[in-house]
Amino acid sequence: xxxxxxxxxxxxxxxxxxxxxxxxxxxxxDIYSGEVLAIxxxxxxxxxxxxxxxxxxxxxxxxxxxxRMRDGSRLDVYGAGEAEQRRLLRTDWGxxxxxxxxxLRMGVSxxxxxxxxxMVVGERHYGNIRAKALEWLGKVEIDGARxxxxxxxxxxGMQQRLQIARNLVTEPxxxxxxxxxxxLDVSVQARLLDLIRTLVADLGLSxxxxxxxxxxxxxxxxxxxxxxxxxxxxxGLTDQVLDxxxxxxxxxxxxxxxQVGA
Amino acid sequence: MGGLPLLRISGMSKGFTMHLQGAxxxxxxxxxxxxxxAGECVVLGGPSGAGKSSxxxxxxxNYLSDCGEILIRHDGEMVDIARLAPRGMLEVRRxxxxxxSQFLSVIPRVTAIDLVTQEGVKWxxxxxxxxxxxxxxxxxxxVPERLWNLPPAxxxxxxxxxxxxxxxxxxxxxxxxLDEPTASLDAKNAGxxxxxxxxxxxxxxxxxxxxxxxxxxxxxxxxxxxxxxxAAVA
Numbered sequence: 001x002x003x004x005x006x007x008x009x010x011x012x013x014x015x016x017x018x019x020x021x022x023x024x025x026x027x028x029x030d031i032y033s034g035e036v037l038a039i040x041x042x043x044x045x046x047x048x049x050x051x052x053x054x055x056x057x058x059x060x061x062x063x064x065x066x067x068r069m070r071d072g073s074r075l076d077v078y079g080a081g082e083a084e085q086r087r088l089l090r091t092d093w094g095x096x097x098x099x100x101x102x103x104l105r106m107g108v109s110x111x112x113x114x115x116x117x118x119m120v121v122g123e124r125h126y127g128n129i130r131a132k133a134l135e136w137l138g139k140v141e142i143d144g145a146r147x148x149x150x151x152x153x154x155x156x157g158m159q160q161r162l163q164i165a166r167n168l169v170t171e172p173x174x175x176x177x178x179x180x181x182x183x184l185d186v187s188v189q190a191r192l193l194d195l196i197r198t199l200v201a202d203l204g205l206s207x208x209x210x211x212x213x214x215x216x217x218x219x220x221x222x223x224x225x226x227x228x229x230x231x232x233x234x235x236g237l238t239d240q241v242l243d244x245x246x247x248x249x250x251x252x253x254x255x256x257x258x259q260v261g262a
Numbered sequence: 263m264g265g266l267p268l269l270r271i272s273g274m275s276k277g278f279t280m281h282l283q284g285a286x287x288x289x290x291x292x293x294x295x296x297x298x299x300a301g302e303c304v305v306l307g308g309p310s311g312a313g314k315s316s317x318x319x320x321x322x323x324n325y326l327s328d329c330g331e332i333l334i335r336h337d338g339e340m341v342d343i344a345r346l347a348p349r350g351m352l353e354v355r356r357x358x359x360x361x362x363s364q365f366l367s368v369i370p371r372v373t374a375i376d377l378v379t380q381e382g383v384k385w386x387x388x389x390x391x392x393x394x395x396x397x398x399x400x401x402x403x404x405v406p407e408r409l410w411n412l413p414p415a416x417x418x419x420x421x422x423x424x425x426x427x428x429x430x431x432x433x434x435x436x437x438x439x440l441d442e443p444t445a446s447l448d449a450k451n452a453g454x455x456x457x458x459x460x461x462x463x464x465x466x467x468x469x470x471x472x473x474x475x476x477x478x479x480x481x482x483x484x485x486x487x488x489x490x491x492x493a494a495v496a
Contacts (some may be wrong), residue, residue: 032349194370223348237323237348244325248281255282 362430
């Protein structure tokens with residue numbers, strides 16, 4: 001059995017309460033290398049709570065998460081120290097926020113935003129860092145001439161692409177995305193989705209993406225999990241769940257989208 | 263392994279429960295049972311609404327069947343896709359069962375030749391070979407060469423349909439599902455599809471299709487499975 005046959009991330013019985021208030025309850029699933037999973041649901045469904053728990057940013061009330069490290073060892077994410085969690089998030093994992101200002105440092109240059117992650121993993125040579133930053137700006141279709149400009153001067157779509165470059169420069173294996181195309185114009189969204197789709201396929205990334213937009217889920221994901229009231233109510237292949245939804249709530253979600261999209 | 267069929271369906275039923283219409287139950291087909299052997303093209307017959315498309319989509323794992331078995335030959339074994347986890351189904355789709363629909367789902371910014379080549383790369387040793395095969399298919403399907411380096415989003419419906427057929431036929435899936443790929447094609451291009459089907463049969467592949475046009479159906483079918491015999495009783 002090779003490492004590809006072992007799950008990259010194993011989630012068991014994940015539950016989170018905010019005091020008495022339910023965030024998410026009893027979520028279990030595995031993610032394998034190269035898989036793209038979409039978590040869909042309306043606001044308040046628990047999908048963002050779940051994403052924060054999965055990405056080691058919110059300690060769950062119950063349940064476990066195990067991550068397969070590059071050396072094959074299996075890390076108990078919440079059993080590990082905070083330093084180790086932070087290190088994971090800065091190197092082997094990435095997190096693309098809906099609002100670029102949460103994922104970028106708006107006051108420093110585009111090049112520094114990308115280079116910073118490299119320095120965290122030990123790169124010290126200025127020339128290498130700049131060359132790598134330039135290479136990644138190119139990959140996310142940002143003109144290299146903008147390398148010294150601060151993200152504040154970028155359009156929303158460019159900021160989002162810069163955030164992606166910042167995340168991918170350390171060659172992570174697992175990326176979390178929280179509504180990455182939310183708030184963008186439709187044409188800008190299409191370009192960003194196409195870029196994400198291409199990068200994910202080329203790099204063989206595993207992705208967990210939270211979105212309320214079923215079209216985004218259809219375009220990007222292999223598998224889908226539908227959440228309602230903090231629980232996973234339906235799960236399966238993305239095209240199967242969207243074309244042949246079984247639960248009343250999933251049917252409602254799908255039919256609402258079709259009315260808008262068709 | 264030579265003796266195993268490419269597809270064996272038995273006792274399969276599929277219906278829909280429309281929860282938004284007061285949990286209205288719509289049975290479509292039941293007790294579906296038939297096989298597709300190597301080197302044969304089986305066509306699903308019956309009037310529209312009889313459930314041909316539901317059967318085809320269930321075989322691709324796009325619809326979830328309610329009961330019964332849908333066995334697809336995968337790596338020399340018969341795998342029941344009705345009970346397969348998503349990851350397993352994706353693997354079966356990658357290597358064992360392909361699907362040619364009527365419409366191209368357009369991906370923005372990818373050119374016609376790249377689209378077909380990218381699919382071919384999964385099957386041919388190198389990109390050059392895949393691209394040569396993609397070019398051959400687009401030529402045979404009369405997609406003008408001046409369009410190859412443009413994204414199909416801007417093409418006419420007929421041109422998109424022919425790119426879609428090239429996309430479906432560049433793969434080497436031993437079982438290929440055809441969901442009316444020739445609907446509204448002109449006679450010349452329909453003839454090309456007929457040839458492509460014959461070539462796949464010669465490779466020992468199996469095809470399961472829906473064709474509305476009776477002439478096309480009779481030209482490609484080794485056997486017609488009448489779907490009305492699986493009519494579900496409400």
